[in-house]
Amino acid sequence: MLYNAFEWEYPTKIYYGIGASDNIIEKIKELKCSNPLIVTDSGFAQTEIYKAFKKIFNSSNISLNEFTEITSNPKSKTIDKAAKTIRENKNDIVIGLGGGSSIDSAKAIAMLATNKGELLDYKYDYNIDKIKNKSLPIIVIPTTSGTGSESNHWSVVTDENRRIKINVGSYLMAPTLAIIDPNLTITMNPGLTAATGMDALSHAIEIYCYKFIFPIPEAFAKESIELVFKHLVNAVKDGSSIDDREGMIIASLLGGWAFSMGEENGVHILAHVIGGMYNVHHGITCGNLLPFVMADNLEAMPERFEEMAKLMNIDEKINNRKIEAKDAVKAVFELIEEVKLPKLKDLIKLSNDDLETIAQKALKDPANGNLVKKLKIDDYLSILKKVFN
Numbered sequence: 118m119l120y121n122a123f124e125w126e127y128p129t130k131i132y133y134g135i136g137a138s139d140n141i142i143e144k145i146k147e148l149k150c151s152n153p154l155i156v157t158d159s160g161f162a163q164t165e166i167y168k169a170f171k172k173i174f175n176s177s178n179i180s181l182n183e184f185t186e187i188t189s190n191p192k193s194k195t196i197d198k199a200a201k202t203i204r205e206n207k208n209d210i211v212i213g214l215g216g217g218s219s220i221d222s223a224k225a226i227a228m229l230a231t232n233k234g235e236l237l238d239y240k241y242d243y244n245i246d247k248i249k250n251k252s253l254p255i256i257v258i259p260t261t262s263g264t265g266s267e268s269n270h271w272s273v274v275t276d277e278n279r280r281i282k283i284n285v286g287s288y289l290m291a292p293t294l295a296i297i298d299p300n301l302t303i304t305m306n307p308g309l310t311a312a313t314g315m316d317a318l319s320h321a322i323e324i325y326c327y328k329f330i331f332p333i334p335e336a337f338a339k340e341s342i343e344l345v346f347k348h349l350v351n352a353v354k355d356g357s358s359i360d361d362r363e364g365m366i367i368a369s370l371l372g373g374w375a376f377s378m379g380e381e382n383g384v385h386i387l388a389h390v391i392g393g394m395y396n397v398h399h400g401i402t403c404g405n406l407l408p409f410v411m412a413d414n415l416e417a418m419p420e421r422f423e424e425m426a427k428l429m430n431i432d433e434k435i436n437n438r439k440i441e442a443k444d445a446v447k448a449v450f451e452l453i454e455e456v457k458l459p460k461l462k463d464l465i466k467l468s469n470d471d472l473e474t475i476a477q478k479a480l481k482d483p484a485n486g487n488l489v490k491k492l493k494i495d496d497y498l499s500i501l502k503k504v505f506n
């Protein structure tokens with residue numbers, strides 16, 4: 118038997134094209150909506166892209182309510198505040214425009230518009246019935262290439278009181294439409310391009326190493342890995358290269374979609390703990406963790422690593438030798454160097470006690486149950502020490 122039995126369906130419609138976001142008014146009307154709330158972060162709200170986007174509304178008969186208070190590692194209380202706004206305004210559609218934080222927040226706000234209470238009431242704990250009502254229609258428009266939030270039905274949000282990240286998710290809160298427009302990613306600076314790109318690669322690699330992988334996410338993950346290795350370095354070096362921006366936004370879409378069909382692996386288990394405790398960019402965190410988690414997993418699944426190495430542009434003829442499983446880890450280390458990803462240990466200083474706390478919290482993540490290699494406390498500590506010491 119080649120494959121285990123599986124089921125797959127996905128409710129989000131994808132609309133891809135260079136300049137696709139210019140058609141936002143038409144898309145809102147197709148959904149029979151007329152009173153949108155746009156959700157984005159305060160930094161993005163100052164950009165020329167956002168101003169141009171607003172102009173499209175100014176020259177139409179659809180007016181726009183705005184919520185521009187989203188932060189990185191978005192906070193549950195911010196989302197509760199936006200939910201109050203949307204309930205009062207009686208908006209009939211949410212538009213999430215920006216990076217993963219804005220899109221994750223928009224999905225959570227659209228859910229709270231049709232479900233009572235506060236966001237933390239809906240923390241995912243393997244009870245899929247907590248969310249009763251379908252969200253308001255939601256259009257998501259990514260302006261970075263990495264989070265893949267546009268193609269999944271999850272919001273990852275910080276519970277600021279407990280300093281942890283929580284997941285809120287249900288097919289009832291999947292985006293109605295994702296508009297994928299590479300033009301919107303052109304102005305990303307090299308640092309953000311590198312960090313978000315490493316997030317995309319982490320999704321693809323983690324799902325490729327998932328215990329219960331099946332052919333659809335497997336195909337998406339393989340394509341995503343190939344695209345990142347073909348386009349990320351060039352996108353960082355020359356942000357105006359539309360071909361490389363296209364490659365990366367599709368890598369992000371496919372990686373995020375694949376990730377929605379599985380569970381976190383070691384990288385995201387640790388990244389969510391670190392992101393809940395320290396305000397550091399998610400992509401930088403994932404990128405720093407990725408090669409060390411891979412190295413730790415190598416012996417548990419050498420065939421998958423060998424397959425990945427072949428996708429990573431490692432030319433057998435140039436190297437004049439057989440590609441080996443460990444080449445995948447080496448290729449990721451080299452990619453990180455090439456895109457000049459900041460070192461996590463230069464951004465946050467952690468003591469051995471801090472690392473112990475992170476490892477203990479990671480161990481409590483239920484996703485640990487579905488890792489091919491069961492990570493124990495010593496494994497997590499060893500990975501963290503390599504990243505932070």
Ligand SMILES: [Fe+2]
Pocket residue numbers: 264316319320385399403
């Ligand atoms: Fe991620």
